[in-house]
Amino acid sequence: MKRRTLLASAAFAATLGTAALAQDTTKACFVYVGPIGDGGWTYQHHQGALAVKEAYGDKVEIAWQESVPEGADAERVLTQMALSGCDIIFTTSFGYMDATNSVAAKFPNIKFEHSTGYKREHPNVSTYNARFYEGRAVVGHIAGKMTQTNKIGYIASFPIPEVIMGINSYYHHAKKVNPDVELVVTWAYTWFDPAKEADAARAMLDQGVDVITAHTDSTAPLAEIAKQDGKAWGFGQASDMATFMTNDDGTPGPRVASIIDEWSPYYVKRVGALMDGTYEQVDSWAGMPEGEVVIGEMNDAIPADVKAEAQAMIDAITAGEYHPFTGPINKADGSPWLAEGETASDGDLLGMGFYIEGITAEIPN
Amino acid sequence: MIHLVKRPQPSRFWTAVTPILAVLLTMVVGGFMFAALGKPPLEAIRTIFWDPLFHEQFAAYSRPQLLIKAGPLILIAIGLSIGFRAGIWNIGAEGQYIMGAIAGAGVGLAFYPMESFIIFPLMVIAGALGGWAWGMIPAVLKTKFGTNEILVSLMLVYVAESVLASVSSGLLKNPDGMGFPGSRNLQQYDSAANLEIIPNTGMHWGVVAAFVAVIFAYVLLTRHIRGFHIQLAGQAPRAARFAGVRPARIILFCLGLSGALAGMAGLFEVAGPSGQITIDFNSGYGFTAIIVAFLGRLHPVGILLAGLLMALTYIGGELAQLMLGLPGASIQLFQGMLLFFLLATDVFTNYRIRFGQGEAA
Numbered sequence A: 001m002k003r004r005t006l007l008a009s010a011a012f013a014a015t016l017g018t019a020a021l022a023q024d025t026t027k028a029c030f031v032y033v034g035p036i037g038d039g040g041w042t043y044q045h046h047q048g049a050l051a052v053k054e055a056y057g058d059k060v061e062i063a064w065q066e067s068v069p070e071g072a073d074a075e076r077v078l079t080q081m082a083l084s085g086c087d088i089i090f091t092t093s094f095g096y097m098d099a100t101n102s103v104a105a106k107f108p109n110i111k112f113e114h115s116t117g118y119k120r121e122h123p124n125v126s127t128y129n130a131r132f133y134e135g136r137a138v139v140g141h142i143a144g145k146m147t148q149t150n151k152i153g154y155i156a157s158f159p160i161p162e163v164i165m166g167i168n169s170y171y172h173h174a175k176k177v178n179p180d181v182e183l184v185v186t187w188a189y190t191w192f193d194p195a196k197e198a199d200a201a202r203a204m205l206d207q208g209v210d211v212i213t214a215h216t217d218s219t220a221p222l223a224e225i226a227k228q229d230g231k232a233w234g235f236g237q238a239s240d241m242a243t244f245m246t247n248d249d250g251t252p253g254p255r256v257a258s259i260i261d262e263w264s265p266y267y268v269k270r271v272g273a274l275m276d277g278t279y280e281q282v283d284s285w286a287g288m289p290e291g292e293v294v295i296g297e298m299n300d301a302i303p304a305d306v307k308a309e310a311q312a313m314i315d316a317i318t319a320g321e322y323h324p325f326t327g328p329i330n331k332a333d334g335s336p337w338l339a340e341g342e343t344a345s346d347g348d349l350l351g352m353g354f355y356i357e358g359i360t361a362e363i364p365n
Numbered sequence B: 001m002i003h004l005v006k007r008p009q010p011s012r013f014w015t016a017v018t019p020i021l022a023v024l025l026t027m028v029v030g031g032f033m034f035a036a037l038g039k040p041p042l043e044a045i046r047t048i049f050w051d052p053l054f055h056e057q058f059a060a061y062s063r064p065q066l067l068i069k070a071g072p073l074i075l076i077a078i079g080l081s082i083g084f085r086a087g088i089w090n091i092g093a094e095g096q097y098i099m100g101a102i103a104g105a106g107v108g109l110a111f112y113p114m115e116s117f118i119i120f121p122l123m124v125i126a127g128a129l130g131g132w133a134w135g136m137i138p139a140v141l142k143t144k145f146g147t148n149e150i151l152v153s154l155m156l157v158y159v160a161e162s163v164l165a166s167v168s169s170g171l172l173k174n175p176d177g178m179g180f181p182g183s184r185n186l187q188q189y190d191s192a193a194n195l196e197i198i199p200n201t202g203m204h205w206g207v208v209a210a211f212v213a214v215i216f217a218y219v220l221l222t223r224h225i226r227g228f229h230i231q232l233a234g235q236a237p238r239a240a241r242f243a244g245v246r247p248a249r250i251i252l253f254c255l256g257l258s259g260a261l262a263g264m265a266g267l268f269e270v271a272g273p274s275g276q277i278t279i280d281f282n283s284g285y286g287f288t289a290i291i292v293a294f295l296g297r298l299h300p301v302g303i304l305l306a307g308l309l310m311a312l313t314y315i316g317g318e319l320a321q322l323m324l325g326l327p328g329a330s331i332q333l334f335q336g337m338l339l340f341f342l343l344a345t346d347v348f349t350n351y352r353i354r355f356g357q358g359e360a361a
Helices: A002-016 A041-059 A072-083 A094-106 A132-146 A161-177 A194-206 A220-226 A264-276 A304-318 A346-350 B012-036 B041-049 B059-085 B093-111 B119-145 B149-168 B205-223 B225-235 B237-242 B247-271 B285-295 B300-324 B328-345
Strands: A026-031 A060-065 A088-091 A111-115 A125-130 A151-156 A182-187 A211-214 A233-238 A255-261 A283-286 A293-296 A336-338 B002-006 B351-355
Touching: A026 A041, A026 A072, A026 A264, A041 A060, A041 A233, A041 A255, A041 A264, A060 A072, A060 B300, A072 A088, A072 A094, A072 B059, A072 B300, A088 A094, A088 A264, A094 A111, A094 A125, A111 A264, A132 A161, A132 A211, A132 A233, A132 A255, A132 A293, A132 A304, A151 A161, A151 A194, A161 A182, A161 A346, A182 A194, A194 A211, A194 A220, A211 A220, A220 A233, A264 A283, B012 B041, B012 B300, B012 B328, B041 B300, B059 B093, B059 B205, B059 B225, B059 B247, B059 B285, B059 B300, B093 B119, B093 B149, B093 B247, B093 B285, B119 B149, B119 B247, B149 B247, B205 B225, B205 B247, B205 B300, B225 B237, B225 B247, B237 B247, B247 B285, B285 B300, B285 B328, B300 B328
Parallel strands: A026 A060, A026 A088, A088 A111, A111 A125, A125 A283, A151 A182, A151 A211, A211 A233, A233 A255
Antiparallel strands: A255 A293, B002 B351
């Protein structure tokens, strides 16, 4: 009986050329740019997918495809997913932006959710991102307090607003607690390349930088910092990277805290909305208040008072009482950006193409 | 005891049979691997080889996709195979593919937003020239200084990748892209778009070029003196020299041709299915084409079939991931097995197996 209804509905779906396979279960599909075992970006998205399954059990079915190259292959993978009966498809890398929109045009009844992009050309395309600069603010504070050499580093990926926003937030909060702090930025031009990331970290350490945060996803910078025997510190990025939290001998490891991308709340909410009929197109940019940006456990390398301050900042951001970009802040060329007490608009942040005052480096073209 | 006895001439029978045997062995061993992963082996094999062609839900879409995926593989592999026959090992088709795409897309974007029928042909020429120029670097270095073209062409892939990263976040960056790396989408620029010639068939100009290349290579190798020289240079370099074949010319011709074809493949891809120059634009076609060339026995018709087979394993592999939850790495392993078994069974082409006490060779 069950088999027969399945076949019947499959034939029905085939004749219609659409994807509604079975009405009682909702199928959520995920496209990943890396392998689910990358320990960073894709791993965190997959945790979100598993959370959807956990939350709704038999009412949802999840499917995913890993290591999908951006470009032509993505378009085919998305189309095949749509044909296979996915009701909602999450595309979890910036490079899937055009493919997502062009496939969405062909399947108006399927919902598409694109991560970190800005194009919503059709009513069935939503975009979502997280306010990672909130996390950068907290680690910036810790970095400013912990540096002995007054030199802190940032391994940057690409000169895009997302990254520049992170650099500014990190520096601003380090500078607030340590006016002598100096920022070194190294561009790796990659999101994930352990060898390049390790080179970048080593070059910074050689220059006397002793606290490093990365906008790239591998653990290579932490492995490099670990060789400094407790004279330099770093942060987990994208995922907790907890293996670097404690050394083998029990002393605090090089990873003093971490910024975790937590997509589960968003994924659970969106799939839930689709199931109960309240789904609407959105442009979501959530952060600590919604639980999408999480600071991983701080280890004991951080002095207790700094820990308490960092926690207070987390609480203030979570409660909506503090915005990491609150004036007065000037641009690097000395012109005013935010007046006393003024907070940055989302539009300003999303198009950010300038450093704030005090950063001496240039943004590469 | 088992002895391998060298055949006086490669067996024609085994030349034809080994690719089929390799596919069958891959299915059997791959099936065991899928079973070990806890997935139904027969269903997995069927999903990979059968569903893209005949599944009622997917086939209408995935059949044309086979052509789109196979087109660049065949085009690049044809160029490579001609060089391989002459003993010239161009391993850097990936780099030539990238440079062709950059040159061709660069020409198209330079005309934006002008509309004219002349733009696309100019892009194709620029794409071919870009790939050709990148292929000429190892060629000239080899003829002038005797460098090894395997190393030089391979290293130039990494140079090309750096150039790609640079232009996609600089020179060719979309001015309306909010600061993100990546060029304008050529699919949305009519004069530059490499669209399907007949909708829903997968037939775009790159696929047409691939078929033309197959015919061209067939004629070159069987009917043309240059083709004879190329094969002679590969099989008997000394004899070739006595016959008046100049090695430098063959090197320049083979690397230039394979570079130009790879460059065109890059252009057709960037103007068509891919649409954009981005940091990760290249997706390994240049390397996969090496497998296709050998799987097709360096024969134009063989390459055509091998390209389609390879495309089938890609698309079927994606379906298997999606429908059965197979890990992506197992699909790559499956494709790797194909080449491994082909090379392993190749021993039958050149050797005869003799059981029992054989005489010393």
